[in-house]
Amino acid sequence: MSFxxxxxxxxxxxxxxxxxxxxxxxxxxxxxxxxxAFLRFHASGVFWFIVYTLVTGSLVFVVVANLIKKTIGxxxxxxxxxxxxxxxxxxxxxxxxxxxxxxxxxxxxIMDFVGLSNFKxxxxxxxxxxxxxxxxxxxxxxLTFQNALALVLALACDRAIKAKNFYRVIFFIPPVLxxxxxxxxxxxxxxxxxxLLNHALLALGFKDVVRNWLSDPQTALxxxxxxxxxxxxxxxxxxxxxxLQTIPRELYEAAxxxxxxxxxxxxxxxxxxxxxxxxxxxxxxxxxxxxVFVLILSMTGGGPGYHTEVPVTRILASMQGSSMFGYAxxxxxxxGAILMMVSFAQMGISRKLKQA
Amino acid sequence: MKRVFxxxxxxxxxxxxxxxxGSQPGASSASQGVRKIVVWHWMTDRDEAFQELAKKYEExxxxxxxxxxxxxxxxxxxxxxxxAQAKALxxxxxxxxxxxxxxxxxxAGHITNLIQEMTADNxxxxxxxxxxxxxxxxxxxxxxxxxxxxxxxxxxxVMNIQMLYNKGLFIKAGLNPDSPPATWExxxxxxxxLGAAGIQGLVSGWGEVWMIDCLASNLAFNxxxxxxxxxxxxxxxxxxxxxxxxxxxxxxxxxDKKMLASGIVTMVNKNAEQAFANERAAFAFNGSxxxxxxxxxxxxxxxGVLLMPRVNLSRPMYIWGGAGSSFLVNDRSLVKKEVVDLLxxxxxxxxxxxxxxxxxxxxxxxxxxEKIPELLAAFSKGMENVTHPNVWPVNELPRVIERxxxxxxxxxxxxxxxxxxxxxxxxxxxxxMAKKK
Numbered sequence: 001m002s003f004x005x006x007x008x009x010x011x012x013x014x015x016x017x018x019x020x021x022x023x024x025x026x027x028x029x030x031x032x033x034x035x036x037a038f039l040r041f042h043a044s045g046v047f048w049f050i051v052y053t054l055v056t057g058s059l060v061f062v063v064v065a066n067l068i069k070k071t072i073g074x075x076x077x078x079x080x081x082x083x084x085x086x087x088x089x090x091x092x093x094x095x096x097x098x099x100x101x102x103x104x105x106x107x108x109x110i111m112d113f114v115g116l117s118n119f120k121x122x123x124x125x126x127x128x129x130x131x132x133x134x135x136x137x138x139x140x141x142x143l144t145f146q147n148a149l150a151l152v153l154a155l156a157c158d159r160a161i162k163a164k165n166f167y168r169v170i171f172f173i174p175p176v177l178x179x180x181x182x183x184x185x186x187x188x189x190x191x192x193x194x195x196l197l198n199h200a201l202l203a204l205g206f207k208d209v210v211r212n213w214l215s216d217p218q219t220a221l222x223x224x225x226x227x228x229x230x231x232x233x234x235x236x237x238x239x240x241x242x243x244l245q246t247i248p249r250e251l252y253e254a255a256x257x258x259x260x261x262x263x264x265x266x267x268x269x270x271x272x273x274x275x276x277x278x279x280x281x282x283x284x285x286x287x288x289x290x291x292v293f294v295l296i297l298s299m300t301g302g303g304p305g306y307h308t309e310v311p312v313t314r315i316l317a318s319m320q321g322s323s324m325f326g327y328a329x330x331x332x333x334x335x336g337a338i339l340m341m342v343s344f345a346q347m348g349i350s351r352k353l354k355q356a
Numbered sequence: 357m358k359r360v361f362x363x364x365x366x367x368x369x370x371x372x373x374x375x376x377x378g379s380q381p382g383a384s385s386a387s388q389g390v391r392k393i394v395v396w397h398w399m400t401d402r403d404e405a406f407q408e409l410a411k412k413y414e415e416x417x418x419x420x421x422x423x424x425x426x427x428x429x430x431x432x433x434x435x436x437x438x439x440a441q442a443k444a445l446x447x448x449x450x451x452x453x454x455x456x457x458x459x460x461x462x463x464a465g466h467i468t469n470l471i472q473e474m475t476a477d478n479x480x481x482x483x484x485x486x487x488x489x490x491x492x493x494x495x496x497x498x499x500x501x502x503x504x505x506x507x508x509x510x511x512x513x514v515m516n517i518q519m520l521y522n523k524g525l526f527i528k529a530g531l532n533p534d535s536p537p538a539t540w541e542x543x544x545x546x547x548x549x550l551g552a553a554g555i556q557g558l559v560s561g562w563g564e565v566w567m568i569d570c571l572a573s574n575l576a577f578n579x580x581x582x583x584x585x586x587x588x589x590x591x592x593x594x595x596x597x598x599x600x601x602x603x604x605x606x607x608x609x610x611x612d613k614k615m616l617a618s619g620i621v622t623m624v625n626k627n628a629e630q631a632f633a634n635e636r637a638a639f640a641f642n643g644s645x646x647x648x649x650x651x652x653x654x655x656x657x658x659x660g661v662l663l664m665p666r667v668n669l670s671r672p673m674y675i676w677g678g679a680g681s682s683f684l685v686n687d688r689s690l691v692k693k694e695v696v697d698l699l700x701x702x703x704x705x706x707x708x709x710x711x712x713x714x715x716x717x718x719x720x721x722x723x724x725x726e727k728i729p730e731l732l733a734a735f736s737k738g739m740e741n742v743t744h745p746n747v748w749p750v751n752e753l754p755r756v757i758e759r760x761x762x763x764x765x766x767x768x769x770x771x772x773x774x775x776x777x778x779x780x781x782x783x784x785x786x787x788x789m790a791k792k793k
Contacts, residue, residue, distance in 0.1 A: 105456070105457070105460045106437055106460070107437065107440055107441075107457065107460035107461055107464050107466075108460050108463060108464055109464050109465075191619065192618040192619045193556075193618050193619070193636070212618050212619040214619065214622050215618070215619040215620070215621050215622045215623075215769065216769070217769055217771060220622070299622075300563070300622045301563045301564070301622060301624065303563055303565075303621055303622045303762070303765055304621040304622055304765050304766070304768075304769045305621075305762050305763075305765045305766040305769065305771060306762060317758065320430070320433070320434075321754065321758060322754030322755065322758065323453075323454075323456065323457060323460070323754065324754065
């Protein structure tokens with residue numbers, strides 16, 4: 001028993017400590033092999049059984065390798081979570097992968113295997129990439145404007161200011177509000193005829209600026225992006241504030257003794273120590289914003305034209321509007337792969353920044 | 357003791373888990389010997405009336421009818437699809453979607469063909485219902501979906517989509533409320549007069565693209581006639597044809613002449629209904645269900661119903677309509693006979709009259725028309741000109757429909773010209789037809 005335990009531990013260490021490049025190459029090769037095998041044996045139940053067992057086995061391997069120093073009893077406690085994970089996460093993933101290679105209307109008992117043609121169509125779908133661009137634009141605004149605001153407010157609340165708990169609560173109100181409610185309220189604020197915004201602009205004498213904000217292709221996407229930032233900055237604020245509070249005060253005192261001013265302390269103490277937190281916030285912002293959906297649906301429905309369409313609304317349109325479930329799944333997988341690549345790239349950058 | 361307790365909890369939990377998978381309401385009701393029929397629907401405005409009818413039916417027959425409401429309609433639609441996958445549909449359900457979705461459900465064995473019941477006793481049941489409402493649920497021989505010919509649903513009400521105008525705002529703008537516009541030119545002139553009086557023209561939920569599709573196809577039928585529209589759908593006439601450009605140009609004209617309510621391209625129909633009910637626009641393009649909606653929003657609203665003004669006076673103006681909501685019978689239901697009896701009872705004269713009065717929807721039973729309110733009677737006149745994509749011999753491809761509707765939005769916001777949209781659609785249609793082959 002101890003021999004196997006030792007071997008598993010060795011294997012795990014080998015995989016865990018392998019260089020990132022090696023891991024990436026092995027990962028890509030595994031994905032290509034899986035895809036090739038899938039294209040060849042997609043109709044075989046044995047193939048699905050092997051793949052499912054392999055993935056579940058890998059999970060068990062990771063768990064066992066992590067628990068190897070402990071008792072077998074502790075492994076038993078992990079089994080329910082492992083079961084739930086394989087049934088509700090791994091199985092649906094393979095189902096989506098399978099559907100993405102089929103033409104299916106969502107109801108019919110028969111699916112037509114179409115190989116990679118759904119993915120080919122996704123690659124050539126200009127509207128899909130336009131939606132990606134729109135999501136990228138909202139993400140860019142969120143990464144800069146939203147996170148800069150969150151950092152400034154976190155820095156302010158990190159200091160000994162009066163009623164800082166009150167501000168913390170206030171800043172965290174938008175994230176806990178329902179997205180549908182926020183969307184509908186802001187839709188009313190932006191309304192061209194009876195909206196508060198136009199009313200205020202008219203009262204201030206900016207008659208030329210007044211417009212129907214959500215129906216104007218020049219402003220619709222930016223309006224949605226601004227509300228997304230307003231709704232989401234509270235999360236960044238909380239995480240950044242938590243990060244700031246982990247920085248030992250002694251470091252600032254030492255910097256002050258060395259003659260550093262506020263900017264120098266920020267640049268040389270706060271920023272280097274906050275890099276992991278910045279990376280976390282940036283990853284969460286990108287993943288959260290790229291998947292923005294409810295706000296769009298309640299504010300513009302993706303219009304006017306395709307001006308506020310985002311990947312998730314396109315997936316929904318393929319699935320519900322056009323009953324092309326296979327194509328929708330291919331869009332979902334493409335989108336997931338892009339998000340994964342962005343996240344890995346960010347993690348790589350943060351590692352380099354830390355080393356620097 | 358603790359172990360026994362834990363074991364009992366586990367068994368109970370597993371029992372619940374497995375019981376939840378794949379059970380059929382019809383099956384369970386039959387196996388338990390209980391005369392129970394389960395009906396799923398999404399119609400929030402009709403739920404109270406349905407519950408009342410369920411009580412009456414139970415008193416009369418002893419059969420318990422459970423109307424289960426799942427709203428909003430999007431969520432309902434998802435629920436029905438998921439239940440179909442799990443083969444757990446109730447005895448009766450409604451289906452939201454296009455004809456191809458309907459066909460997919462039939463081909464998957466979820467819906468019963470009611471042709472025998474409909475044609476029994478010299479087609480007594482069939483003849484009692486509006487022909488055009490039944491047509492939506494009918495598949496003829498050799499249909500493009502490959503479904504066996506038959507009638508697969510029972511309409512419980514009828515609807516059509518027309519124009520409405522606010523009589524008070526007409527008077528305010530110096531227009532005669534007794535002679536609403538009948539031609540396109542009159543409609544344009546009326547909107548301009550309303551605009552001069554500071555009143556918005558047409559409001560509609562064009563953020564929900566199907567409503568644009570509806571008006572555009574009405575205009576297309578009027579301008580070029582049904583045959584040419586169907587020829588376009590078959591791929592024989594391109595969207596760059598001058599008649600189609602003329603249809604698109606009407607939307608440009610409405611936008612250029614400021615005949616449309618502000619923000620119409622992102623407006624959902626609920627907001628459009630609010631705008632009309634609150635007298636913020638003089639015209640609305642909406643379905644007959646709006647009588648109930650407007651009554652709820654503004655009971656004193658004074659408005660009239662008119663057919664969409666005609667562009668081509670030599671052809672009639674066709675409007676979308678037919679079955680408003682239909683109930684379908686689960687082919688796997690074990691209480692099918694009771695289900696059919698219930699549907700016959702629900703669509704009988706008295707029940708239909710009750711539903712029409714209570715919910716202000718057009719009844720599907722012809723003989724119930726005499727008891728309906730005045731506004732609904734005005735809507736019912738339009739039934740002669742009713743058409744619907746679900747009864748057309750051919751339907752447009754999903755991607756083309758989407759680009760068509762979004763393209764019209766682009767024309768309204770001044771991003772595309774009618775010619776550009778025509779060319780773009782012609783290209784897309786050719787690509788999609790090639791893929792289909």
